[in-house]
Amino acid sequence: MKGVISSAERINALIIRYLYLLRGSWPRVIELAYWPTVQMILWGLINRFLAGHSDWIAQAAGLFIAAVLLWDVLFRAQLGVSVVFLEEMWSRNLGQLFVTPLRPWEWLTALMAISLLRTLVGVGAAAGLAIVLYRYSIFTMGLPLIAFFFNLLVMGWSIGLVVIALILRYGLGAEGLAWALIFAIAPISGIYYPVSVLPGWLQPVALALPSSHVFEGMRILMIEHTFSWHHLQWAIGLNIGYLLLGSLVLMWSFHVARQRNLFLQLGE
Numbered sequence: 226m227k228g229v230i231s232s233a234e235r236i237n238a239l240i241i242r243y244l245y246l247l248r249g250s251w252p253r254v255i256e257l258a259y260w261p262t263v264q265m266i267l268w269g270l271i272n273r274f275l276a277g278h279s280d281w282i283a284q285a286a287g288l289f290i291a292a293v294l295l296w297d298v299l300f301r302a303q304l305g306v307s308v309v310f311l312e313e314m315w316s317r318n319l320g321q322l323f324v325t326p327l328r329p330w331e332w333l334t335a336l337m338a339i340s341l342l343r344t345l346v347g348v349g350a351a352a353g354l355a356i357v358l359y360r361y362s363i364f365t366m367g368l369p370l371i372a373f374f375f376n377l378l379v380m381g382w383s384i385g386l387v388v389i390a391l392i393l394r395y396g397l398g399a400e401g402l403a404w405a406l407i408f409a410i411a412p413i414s415g416i417y418y419p420v421s422v423l424p425g426w427l428q429p430v431a432l433a434l435p436s437s438h439v440f441e442g443m444r445i446l447m448i449e450h451t452f453s454w455h456h457l458q459w460a461i462g463l464n465i466g467y468l469l470l471g472s473l474v475l476m477w478s479f480h481v482a483r484q485r486n487l488f489l490q491l492g493e
Contacts, residue, residue: 270418288444288447291363291447292416293416294352294363295363295373295377295439296416298373298378298381299380299414299436300381300407301344302341302377302382303382304403304404305341306381306382307385307389307403309336309340310336310389310392311400311403329479333386333472333475344378344381372460373443376435376461376464377435377436377439379464379468380436380467381407383467384406384410385471386468386472388402390471390474390475390478391478393478393479393481394478394481394482410434410436413434413437414436415437416436420432434463438457439456442456442457
């Protein structure tokens, strides 16, 4: 019948629509190749490390479990900030939130507080299961665990603030950065292997991250049974700088969004 659109034509129209959405969002285009690339690099470096250090790994039972639990602290801390912000955007509540007398620093404080709570619940549950399933307790690290935890927590907050700033600038088309940006630093954070495994030109970049100093300190503690104050001092100093930088970037992005009335218009 003339004028009736067939199923094939409707499907074709939808495909074209989704292609236009993809083409108009550079974060989504990058994301297509991003995850396979990160996984390939990360596991390639793990494979290189294990090929020559299997005996070294055997000296510290639970080394990988401790590494993945501490990595989850960083991951959950960042998500606890950025995803809570995204939930405000998804519910179209951001504009209503900022017509109140709420100040930006009050909002940031609340985001960090809820991030801490979410991280404690999520990582605490995983740590408890590690005791039951694998007879390994990360709490045997003692007081150094608190230093590791809070340094990774603060670094996660810093990354989360930058993610929020980018979403305020580019809209919901950049929401994939809430998951992607944190994994960009995973291969160079030395989570499962020392920084020395990385190519020489990349090692200074890795040592500029607080996470690398935390994981290096964790391995020294578990294998040599000594606490590295050197790595702790570097982690704290870098975290102070990154948290300040992340806050300044977000405050600038927040100011621009408010000036351009973007809180009620944020979308693709």
